[in-house]
Amino acid sequence: MSNITQQQIRTPKSLWSESYDRLKKNKASVVSFWFIVVICLVALFAETLAPYPYYEQYIDDILASPNSKYLLGTDSLGRDMLSRLIYGARMSMAVGIFTAIISLFIGATYGAISGWFGGKIDAVLMRFVDILYSIPTLVLLILVKVIFDSLNLFEDPELKALTGILLALSVVGWVNLARVVRGQVLQVKEMTYVEAAKAMGASHIWILIKHVFPNILGPVIVLLTFQIPANILFESFLSFIGLGLQPPFSSWGVLANEGWRSLRSFPHLIVSPGIVLFLVMLSFNLFGDGLRDAFDPKMKK
Amino acid sequence: MSRERKRKLITSVLSILFAATVLLNFFNYEVPTFLWALDGIVLFGLLSYYIITQKLVTYMVKRSLEAAVVLVIIATMTFLLLRIIPGGPFDQEKALPPEVIANIEAKYQLNEPVYMQYYYYISGLLRGDLGESYKYVGRSVTDILAETLPNSIQLGFYALLISFLIGIPTGVIAASKHNTWIDNLSMTLAISGVSLPSFLVAAIFILVFCFSLNWLPPALWEGPEYYILPIVVLGIRPAAVIARLTRSSVLEVISSDYIRTARAKGLSERSILFKHVLKNSLIPVLTFSGPLIAGILSGSFIIEMIFAVPGMGKHLIQSVSNRDYPLVLGVTLIFSVLLVLSNLVVDLLYSFFDPRINLS
16 A cells, blocks of 8 residues: 555545536636626626617717727617627626526425425426426417516616516526426435435425535536526527517617618628627536536546 | 338338428429328328337327317416406507497407306317407418418428438537547537527528528528528527537447447447447437427527518417417417427337337
């Protein structure tokens, strides 16, 4: 035993720090992560960063090409495109992230109950999920959004515009998370440490919070990283077909919708939000791939 | 004939028939109905043969009953949601005189209590009557659907087809050239394909192929040259997803014990790939077809709108804002039927290609 060199002895590390080390080695993921951070900062500090307000119309400079005054040009109402893109980041990212959080909350609770209690409860709950799966998502989404919009939950116009789409996307989005969480809970439930906790008389809630959730966190975080771009994309689709956010509010989908109308003469109006959206989606997907490989190195091929 | 040979024969007959229909349908706008019908009959015949010989009749009956229940629940949910949303079908900016409103409501039985309306709707549904559209006066929902559904199905079918035709070979090649530049390039393309918003692709394609090069028309649905752009734009995302899925599935199979055995026997790489790896690695890809079809169905709404394809997508979006209750319900139900049916077919195919799966 004495000939083991210093390098061969590994300092013991937790699962999380090992995953973190693996993630750090994946350059694409690291770059993507920082890109996402930058976009989030842009979204947070939109007021400071944007050169003009997103709704302000400069009637003398309608449909200007990109120039030194308006870096990305102006739209058909004379609004600065760069500012609209920056404020668009706020709306799009808010929709993506908050929807993911809300649907995680619903989905995790639902899936955990279903997987943990099993039997008849599981059968009934999962049958309901199956039914939701057979409804075309878009129909459900549109109907739910119309209902939420009519509720007038907030006074603030910006919040009011967001809530409808946010809640509607959450109502549709939790289903996937519920399925994954249920599957994971079913696996973890059979583990000996859960059995040990039960034998020691721990309550259901205690075991779920203390033993089950930490052990299913990895796959859930990965799924969440894929859920956020899916939500952002869905919001942009809805806004693009005119059912999401409405102008003067700006999201990347709203901008694409406005840009589409002048596609032939002013292609930069649709190409710039399209490319920003593409880069954000790409970053989330690359980062998600990296996270998945980092949490589960067996999967890495 | 052995089971294996029978399977091969059936698969090849079906593929030839389908390939012929697909090609004819693509290049000749007038022919298809009859051929699609023939395809449908052959597929239906084979499926029933398979179901009967494999003793899956009880399974099928069970699944169909389940499907019927699911559809009734969906109809009910949509019906209720439609009554909850504010605004009615005949609200206009210039208010109609109350007598006119009363007459209209009486005609469509909207003056009766909701549970009676629901009763009328469901009993109509059981007779196969989807009702009459409120907005397209005098036209039945069945009529509108019959006119638009074929276009939507055509678009979705071709997109599905090209996504398999592009995705599977890309995934297989990437996996077999694992960790080379070919692998890296195809996976970079695939992850970009997953991340591309379809309106950006559509915008770029239209700018390049329609406005600059003048090769293809930017809108409508009237012949082969009209089909190309919508199909490609709709197919990119699923193709990329399939490529990624195929690659990881092939890689998993390649590292399994029976492939090592095949190598040890001295089989050529080629026959290992085609005889052993492919068959086993495509099964997970097949199971993914269910969600894939669902994705293509929702994706087609946007594509139909972008390229002005006269499909059901337009009606779905408009009918909700028009509060055209029967049309919304009709479109929802048709989409749900398509989803439920395709899931059933995927399950059957799954057991057909993987004898280990026992459905009954």
